[in-house]
Amino acid sequence: MTTHHKTFFATPSLPVMGLGALWPSPGWNAKDGFPEFSFIWRDYRIDRQALGVLQRLAGGDDAATTERLLLLAPHVTGFRLTLAMLMHPRWPLPIWRALQLRNRLIRRGEIKVAYPSDLIARATAWRVHDKGIELDIHAQLLQGDDCPWESITTFYYRGRFAPLFVHGAAEGAAFASPSVDATLPPVAHWNVEGHRRLRWARLTGDANPLHLLDAYAQRTGFAAASAHPQRIAAQCLGHLAQPQKPPQQLDLWLKGPVYYGRAVTLRQAAGDDGDAFALWVDGDERPAMVGVMR
Template sequence: MTAHHETYLKSPSLPAMGLGALWPSAGWNSREGFPTFSFIWRDYQISTDLISALRRLAGRDDEVTTERLQLLAPHVSGFRLTLAMLMHPDWPLPVWQALQLRNRLIRNGAIKVAYPSDLIARATAWRVHDKGIELDIHAQLLQDDDCPWESVTTFYYRGRFAPPLNYGPLEGATAVSPSVNPDLAPVAHWTVDGDHRLRFARLTGDCNPLHLIDAYARRTGFAAASAHPQRIAAQCLGHLTLSQPPRQLDLWLKGPVYYNRGVTLRQTHSAEGEEFALWVDGDERAAMVGRLS
């Protein structure tokens, strides 16, 4: 495996990331696998403006909801570092083939807001299946000598990649999501607001036009532009019934959540935590499933 280490002293530049994504990809080499990348963002901070924006999306600003949103916040603004890795010219597969599949967000201690921190992202594991590759990106938030937050984001590249190759342990959310009964009484129903799409795209660094432009999304086979998963997760966290601040949030991303469409949220309790699922009105399959534990 090739190795590459990069340090950012400020937020990775969107234009530079876009240029990297346009560079021809080398393609999958089963002997090499994914490269050993270690990307570091020095002086990364969870801004108070970000927390305020997530509170507005959640529609609540009570203490428990804020604790939940602090678990999500580094996955919003810190997602740019992961994208910088996937859009690097030396990355073997193009970023537009990468589908965000699952998230595991872990809180290990008190997360400080507006505090100079280091954010580190690494490609840690992958699994070759019959019809694609699952890739795990491990991110860690370092504040002084502590690591109060970490995440594992699993991406999926469709295609056939031979011979089969597994590397690294499965440390993210499990492949099988919880099952939430669609006949449960709804916790909430709302219409996904289509405003401020570009503003949220800049927060995450994910400026994929599928999240921004309805006409583009329709030309590629979708019903309309769809919201970023982090945006929908913030709304779900605001509508769930109150509970103790969670230590872990697992998310399974099943399908697009279109702007200006109604959605229905249902919640249940299991021995593993509070489980929830979100349906786009008219769809039988949940678009997002989650577990707070």
């Protein structure tokens, strides 16, 4: 297994990340698995301007909405650290084969805004299936002596890999999402606006043209360009009914693209294990995003 440690003392550069993605990938070797990478972003901060972007998307800057968004904010603004890992020349599989599948975001304490922090990302577990590989990336936010936030993001590489095996414990969102009744009354209905796409790409570090250019998306078989999943998650968090306490965990299942210019409908169902919600693109039978907020 390859070991590699990298420290960023400034925001990871999109052009440098792009050059790494263009480098020929070494290829998958079951004996080596994924590299033992440890990427650290020193002096990472959740800046107030980025939080303001999320608040505008969510449609509110009240205390309850902001508390929800603080659970999402490190995943949005720190996502480029994970991408820097997946786009590294030593990474065995190319970034364009990676599909973001599930998220688990956990809050363990006070998340401070504009506070000098360390963000750490590691590949911790993977599962080789008969149709692909699931990979878990574990990110941690360190603020002083505290770790108030962490996440597990699960990616999927479609393809035939052998042998079938499991490495590490699966600590992310469950394989199967909860079911939300499509006949429930909607809690919100809106059109997904496609403005400021490039700004969102800079915010997340995800400059995939599938999220930016309609013509490119259509040439690759999609109806149009689709919004970044984090962007849609922020809008969902702004429309959900307010809980009595700030959420401590958010699980997300990303099931399909949410195209710009399309109308969407959000439904919510309270349960013993948290509030489940699902977002449908109008006209689709299957939800594009499912979540549980605990």
